[in-house]
Amino acid sequence: MLDPKTLTVLVTGATSGFGAALARRYVAEGAKVIAAGRRRERLDELKAELGDGLHVETLDVRDLAAIEAMLAGLPEPFAGVNVLIANAGLALGLGPAQEVDIADWHTMIDTNVTGLVNTVRAALPGLIERGGGHVVTVGSVAGDYPYPGGNVYAGTKAFVKQFALSLRSDVQGKNVRVTNIEPGMVETEFSLVRFKGDDGKAASVYDGIEGMTADDVAETIFWSTTLPRHVNINRLQMMPVQQAFSAFDVKRV
Ligand code: NDP
Numbered sequence: 001m002l003d004p005k006t007l008t009v010l011v012t013g014a015t016s017g018f019g020a021a022l023a024r025r026y027v028a029e030g031a032k033v034i035a036a037g038r039r040r041e042r043l044d045e046l047k048a049e050l051g052d053g054l055h056v057e058t059l060d061v062r063d064l065a066a067i068e069a070m071l072a073g074l075p076e077p078f079a080g081v082n083v084l085i086a087n088a089g090l091a092l093g094l095g096p097a098q099e100v101d102i103a104d105w106h107t108m109i110d111t112n113v114t115g116l117v118n119t120v121r122a123a124l125p126g127l128i129e130r131g132g133g134h135v136v137t138v139g140s141v142a143g144d145y146p147y148p149g150g151n152v153y154a155g156t157k158a159f160v161k162q163f164a165l166s167l168r169s170d171v172q173g174k175n176v177r178v179t180n181i182e183p184g185m186v187e188t189e190f191s192l193v194r195f196k197g198d199d200g201k202a203a204s205v206y207d208g209i210e211g212m213t214a215d216d217v218a219e220t221i222f223w224s225t226t227l228p229r230h231v232n233i234n235r236l237q238m239m240p241v242q243q244a245f246s247a248f249d250v251k252r253v
């Protein structure tokens with residue numbers, strides 16, 4: 001296994017959910033972690049909790065220039081990022097395509113697609129110059145399986161999956177691993193964001209379900225990045241046991 005102490009990990013979307021759990025997991029194992037997100041107070045709390053192993057950066061992934069400036073200005077010992085976890089993302093709404101607010105679609109595309117490619121494009125040359133590393137993208141089961149109201153969110157995650165697979169081909173021979181992690185239902189702030197702060201609606205998503213936790217996802221990502229260097233997990237799909245598949249929806253007349 002790869003020694004986590006050799007890792008300098010940049011995690012986007014680290015102010016809650018998977019990202020915060022990832023920061024905790026890697027710091028606990030002696031890695032250096034850069035936690036990035038928009039909510040400064042959350043980053044400050046994480047820094048107070050995790051101490052010297054953590055560096056925090058206020059960042060909106062939609063802003064390519066800000067990502068480039070952040071990477072160029074990272075202080076020692078955080079400067080040599082060799083693991084990028086492109087995790088920042090969101091869903092907004094669960095309505096049918098014909099009724100949704102198109103501004104929500106634009107925000108999802110700007111964050112999950114443009115923000116993710118901004119992050120990867122900005123970090124990749126440095127990773128390669130330093131001898132290689134690992135890019136983890138956070139996709140979703142929604143990238144494979146359609147569900148009502150998934151529309152653009154699902155589309156963005158299908159993009160993430162195909163982008164990650166394609167990236168593997170581009171970096172062939174550069175000692176860069178690429179992994180797309182594709183979780184199903186995980187109770188984080190994801191549904192609270194999707195339902196715009198309606199905590200009753202958000203909580204009902206997880207009613208009666210032993211859902212996966214952010215720690216489950218963080219553990220899986222940690223595992224994939226500490227496997228021996230010759231092993232690449234291309235895609236990994238994970239669901240709670242209580243989530244499975246359903247039949248096609250056939251409307252009969
Ligand atoms: P959370 O809402 O708990 O976390 C999302 C994180 O993304 C926050 O830290 C948020 O930080 C950050 N973020 C959102 N927009 C931006 C932006 N423009 N720039 C920088 N950071 C941003 O949800 P999860 O932890 O569940 O979600 C993490 C990822 O996992 C997302 O990509 C999501 O689509 C995906 N996912 C989630 C699943 C689930 O069921 N929970 C299942 C499958 C995939 P801030 O607002 O402070 O910027």
Ligand code: 8X3
Pocket residue numbers: 139140141142183184185186
């Ligand atoms: C989040 C999981 O099933 O709500 O990507 O789309 S799901």
